[in-house]
Amino acid sequence: MPQLNPVKYLRNQTNKEIYVRLKDGSEYIGRLIATDPTMNLVLDDAKRLQSGGREVKAVLGKVFIRGSMVQYISFEPEKAAFEALTGGGQG
Numbered sequence: 001m002p003q004l005n006p007v008k009y010l011r012n013q014t015n016k017e018i019y020v021r022l023k024d025g026s027e028y029i030g031r032l033i034a035t036d037p038t039m040n041l042v043l044d045d046a047k048r049l050q051s052g053g054r055e056v057k058a059v060l061g062k063v064f065i066r067g068s069m070v071q072y073i074s075f076e077p078e079k080a081a082f083e084a085l086t087g088g089g090q091g
Helices: 006-011 075-087
Strands: 017-022 027-035 039-049 056-065 070-074
Touching: 006 027, 017 039, 027 056
Parallel strands: none
Antiparallel strands: 017 027, 017 070, 027 039, 039 056
Protein backbone atom coordinates (compact mmCIF):
# COMPACT_ATOMS: atom_id res chain seq x y z
CA MET A 1 0.00 0.00 0.00
CA PRO A 2 1.51 3.38 -0.98
CA GLN A 3 2.19 5.85 1.83
CA LEU A 4 0.02 8.94 1.98
CA ASN A 5 1.84 12.26 2.21
CA PRO A 6 -0.30 14.41 4.56
CA VAL A 7 0.91 17.72 3.11
CA LYS A 8 0.12 16.59 -0.43
CA TYR A 9 -3.30 15.35 0.69
CA LEU A 10 -3.98 18.68 2.41
CA ARG A 11 -3.00 20.59 -0.74
CA ASN A 12 -5.52 18.50 -2.68
CA GLN A 13 -8.24 19.88 -0.37
CA THR A 14 -7.69 23.47 -1.54
CA ASN A 15 -10.97 25.38 -2.04
CA LYS A 16 -12.86 22.93 0.19
CA GLU A 17 -14.32 23.70 3.60
CA ILE A 18 -12.37 22.27 6.53
CA TYR A 19 -12.63 22.23 10.32
CA VAL A 20 -9.51 23.04 12.33
CA ARG A 21 -9.03 22.59 16.07
CA LEU A 22 -6.03 24.26 17.67
CA LYS A 23 -4.01 23.08 20.66
CA ASP A 24 -5.55 25.87 22.76
CA GLY A 25 -9.03 24.41 22.10
CA SER A 26 -10.21 27.07 19.66
CA GLU A 27 -12.11 25.85 16.61
CA TYR A 28 -12.38 27.26 13.10
CA ILE A 29 -14.29 26.42 9.94
CA GLY A 30 -13.32 27.91 6.62
CA ARG A 31 -12.38 27.32 3.00
CA LEU A 32 -8.75 26.24 2.63
CA ILE A 33 -6.91 28.62 0.30
CA ALA A 34 -3.28 27.60 0.84
CA THR A 35 -0.92 25.48 2.89
CA ASP A 36 2.83 24.90 2.98
CA PRO A 37 5.26 22.11 4.03
CA THR A 38 4.95 23.13 7.71
CA MET A 39 1.13 22.86 7.44
CA ASN A 40 0.53 26.57 7.96
CA LEU A 41 -2.99 27.22 6.73
CA VAL A 42 -4.77 30.14 5.09
CA LEU A 43 -8.56 29.97 5.35
CA ASP A 44 -11.10 32.23 3.68
CA ASP A 45 -14.68 32.76 4.85
CA ALA A 46 -13.39 31.62 8.24
CA LYS A 47 -15.54 31.50 11.34
CA ARG A 48 -14.42 30.91 14.91
CA LEU A 49 -16.76 28.58 16.75
CA GLN A 50 -17.87 28.95 20.34
CA SER A 51 -15.60 26.71 22.41
CA GLY A 52 -17.08 23.24 22.54
CA GLY A 53 -20.09 24.24 20.49
CA ARG A 54 -21.55 24.80 17.12
CA GLU A 55 -22.37 28.49 17.50
CA VAL A 56 -20.34 31.01 15.55
CA LYS A 57 -18.37 33.22 17.92
CA ALA A 58 -16.88 35.46 15.22
CA VAL A 59 -16.92 35.83 11.45
CA LEU A 60 -13.31 36.50 10.52
CA GLY A 61 -12.95 36.35 6.75
CA LYS A 62 -9.37 35.45 5.81
CA VAL A 63 -7.12 33.99 8.53
CA PHE A 64 -3.64 32.52 8.86
CA ILE A 65 -3.19 29.55 11.19
CA ARG A 66 0.28 28.49 12.21
CA GLY A 67 0.84 24.78 11.53
CA SER A 68 2.52 24.20 14.89
CA MET A 69 -0.71 25.23 16.64
CA VAL A 70 -2.96 22.73 14.80
CA GLN A 71 -4.25 19.84 16.88
CA TYR A 72 -6.26 18.29 14.07
CA ILE A 73 -8.01 18.98 10.79
CA SER A 74 -11.23 17.44 9.54
CA PHE A 75 -12.45 17.45 5.97
CA GLU A 76 -16.00 16.87 7.23
CA PRO A 77 -16.57 20.14 9.13
CA GLU A 78 -20.22 19.49 10.05
CA LYS A 79 -19.41 16.08 11.54
CA ALA A 80 -16.35 17.41 13.40
CA ALA A 81 -18.32 20.30 14.94
CA PHE A 82 -21.03 17.86 16.09
CA GLU A 83 -18.46 15.52 17.65
CA ALA A 84 -16.81 18.45 19.44
CA LEU A 85 -20.19 19.42 20.84
CA THR A 86 -21.26 15.93 21.93
CA GLY A 87 -17.90 14.40 22.83
CA GLY A 88 -18.50 11.72 20.19
CA GLY A 89 -15.64 9.63 18.87
CA GLN A 90 -13.95 9.42 22.27
CA GLY A 91 -13.77 5.88 23.37
